[in-house]
Amino acid sequence: MELVLKQKQELGFVMTFQLRQAIELLQYSTYDLYQYIKEQELENPLIELVERTNNFIDSEKWKGKTISTSSSQQLIDFVKSNDIGMRHKLYEQAKFLFRNKQNQQLLKYLINNLDDNGYLRLKENELFDETTIEKGIHLLQQIGPIGIGARSLKECLLLQITYEYPEKKLAKTLIENHLDLLANRKWNDIARCMRISLASVKETYDFIQTLNPNPCSDISDFSVEYLNPDIIVEYKDGNLVYYLNESYLPEIHFNNQYSNLLNLEDETSKYISNQFTSYKWLLNSIEQRRITILKIVEVLLKKQEKFFIEGVRSIKPLTLKEVATEIEMHESTVSRATMNKVIQTPRGSIDIRKLFTSKLETIDGNSISQTEVKDLLEKIIKKENKCKPLSDQKIADYFNTEKGVTISRRTISKYREELNIPSSNLRKEIDL
Incomplete structure (x- = not known):
C-alpha cells in the first residue's frame, strides 16, 4: 500500500x-x-x-x-402587583377563625399545596392521615370559596352542593355515580340508570352547569401584562x-x-x-x-x-x-x-x-383562506340543531355542496380542535 x-x-x-x-x-x-x-x-x-x-x-x-x-x-x-397574595390572605383568615394551633398548621399545609385553580394536589402525604386531610378540606370551606381544596372535579362539585344546595339530592346522586355519563352527554343512559325522565335529567344537568368547576381560579399571584x-x-x-x-x-x-x-x-x-x-x-x-x-x-x-x-x-x-x-x-x-x-x-x-x-380551492377556481373557513365553521356549528349536532363529515359535505369548498372530514376535525369546539357527541343537548 x-x-x-x-x-x-x-x-x-x-x-x-x-x-x-x-x-x-x-x-x-x-x-x-x-x-x-x-x-x-x-x-x-x-x-x-x-x-x-x-x-x-x-x-x-x-x-x-x-x-x-x-x-x-x-x-x-x-x-x-403590590396586592397581598391570595394564599397569604387565606392563611391570615385561618389564623383569625381557628385558634387551635394544630388546625392552623393543617390549613397552612393544605393552602400551600393548592394548585392555580384551588385544587389540592398531594403526591405523598406523611404529615397527616386521610381523616385529618378530610377535616382540613371542610375547614377550608369556611375561609375560601366553596369547593376550594377539592382533589377532583367530582369532589369540588359535591362540596358546593353539600354547603350551598343540600336540597339538590338528585344532582348529588348524579355526580357521585354517573359523572362519566354526564361528561359524555349520555342522556338516555343517565335516565335509565337513575330511573328518571329526560326532563329531570335536563333540569339536573342545567343546575350542575351553574356550579363552578374552578372556584378559586385567581389563587395565583399574577402580574399585570402589557x-x-x-x-x-x-x-x-x-x-x-x-x-x-x-x-x-x-x-x-x-x-x-x-x-x-x-x-x-x-x-x-x-x-x-x-x-x-x-x-x-x-x-x-x-x-x-x-x-x-x-x-x-x-x-x-x-x-x-x-x-x-x-x-x-x-x-x-x-x-x-x-x-x-x-x-x-x-x-x-x-x-x-x-x-x-x-x-x-x-x-x-x-x-x-x-x-x-394557506388556501383551500373552491369549485369555481377561486380560493378561500383557512381563517375564513374557520369563521364559517364556527357560524355553522353555532346555528346547528343542538339536539342533533352535525358530524365532521356532514359539515365537510356542507362545505362541498353549499359553499363550493373542497375540504375533508379530517381537516374539519383539525380546525374544530384548533377552535376548541368539542365533537358532535359532546355538543349534543337533551331532546325532549
Missing part, C-alpha cells in the same frame, strides 16, 4: 460568526434585540450605548420577559402607515477612547481591530433586519389590506413564498424575519404569522 499526498479543490459553504449573527438578529423580537445589544456592550469595549429618554425597559417598575407560545404573545412587559408590539400599523389622514417600534432601543455609538489603538501594529491593535469589525457587523445586521421587516410589512399591507380595515375574518390566503417572491428574498429569510413578531394594527395586536394562511 502506497501513501500519496494529494491536493483536492472543493467548493463549500462556511457560515461565519457574522453571518450567523445576522440570521439570529433577523428572528429576534424587539425585546430580544434589546437584550442582545446590551450583551454586546458588555463583550465589546468599542460599543457605547446611549439610552433614549423614553426608555422604559430599565425602569424599576418594568421587567421585560419573553414568553414562548405557539402563538402570538412574544413580548410581554410585567408590572409587579403587550409591547414589534411593528405598528395605524391610520393617519385616511392612509395606513407603518413603522418598527424601536423607540426604546439604545443608540449604538463607537467608543472613541479606542480609536488611537486601531492603527498600531501589536496584539492589542489586532484585538481592537476584530472588535471594530464586530461593531460594524452589528450595525449592519440591525439595519438589514430593519429593512427586511419593513419590506415584508409593506407587502402585507398591500396583500392583506382588507384585514387592516375589516379585521381577522378578512384575511386572504397568503404564503411565505409569495411574500418572498415579491421582495426578491429567500422564503427562509421571510420565515425568520416574521418569527417572534407582534404587529399592532387598527384591528388589534396579533402575531404577524397570523397574516399568513
Whole structure:
C-alpha cells in the first residue's frame, strides 16, 4: 500500500460568526434585540450605548420577559402587583377563625399545596392521615370559596352542593355515580340508570352547569401584562402607515477612547481591530433586519389590506413564498424575519404569522383562506340543531355542496380542535 499526498479543490459553504449573527438578529423580537445589544456592550469595549429618554425597559417598575407560545404573545412587559397574595390572605383568615394551633398548621399545609385553580394536589402525604386531610378540606370551606381544596372535579362539585344546595339530592346522586355519563352527554343512559325522565335529567344537568368547576381560579399571584408590539400599523389622514417600534432601543455609538489603538501594529491593535469589525457587523445586521421587516410589512399591507380595515375574518390566503417572491428574498429569510413578531394594527395586536394562511380551492377556481373557513365553521356549528349536532363529515359535505369548498372530514376535525369546539357527541343537548 502506497501513501500519496494529494491536493483536492472543493467548493463549500462556511457560515461565519457574522453571518450567523445576522440570521439570529433577523428572528429576534424587539425585546430580544434589546437584550442582545446590551450583551454586546458588555463583550465589546468599542460599543457605547446611549439610552433614549423614553426608555422604559430599565425602569424599576418594568421587567421585560419573553414568553414562548405557539402563538402570538412574544413580548410581554410585567408590572409587579403590590396586592397581598391570595394564599397569604387565606392563611391570615385561618389564623383569625381557628385558634387551635394544630388546625392552623393543617390549613397552612393544605393552602400551600393548592394548585392555580384551588385544587389540592398531594403526591405523598406523611404529615397527616386521610381523616385529618378530610377535616382540613371542610375547614377550608369556611375561609375560601366553596369547593376550594377539592382533589377532583367530582369532589369540588359535591362540596358546593353539600354547603350551598343540600336540597339538590338528585344532582348529588348524579355526580357521585354517573359523572362519566354526564361528561359524555349520555342522556338516555343517565335516565335509565337513575330511573328518571329526560326532563329531570335536563333540569339536573342545567343546575350542575351553574356550579363552578374552578372556584378559586385567581389563587395565583399574577402580574399585570402589557403587550409591547414589534411593528405598528395605524391610520393617519385616511392612509395606513407603518413603522418598527424601536423607540426604546439604545443608540449604538463607537467608543472613541479606542480609536488611537486601531492603527498600531501589536496584539492589542489586532484585538481592537476584530472588535471594530464586530461593531460594524452589528450595525449592519440591525439595519438589514430593519429593512427586511419593513419590506415584508409593506407587502402585507398591500396583500392583506382588507384585514387592516375589516379585521381577522378578512384575511386572504397568503404564503411565505409569495411574500418572498415579491421582495426578491429567500422564503427562509421571510420565515425568520416574521418569527417572534407582534404587529399592532387598527384591528388589534396579533402575531404577524397570523397574516399568513394557506388556501383551500373552491369549485369555481377561486380560493378561500383557512381563517375564513374557520369563521364559517364556527357560524355553522353555532346555528346547528343542538339536539342533533352535525358530524365532521356532514359539515365537510356542507362545505362541498353549499359553499363550493373542497375540504375533508379530517381537516374539519383539525380546525374544530384548533377552535376548541368539542365533537358532535359532546355538543349534543337533551331532546325532549
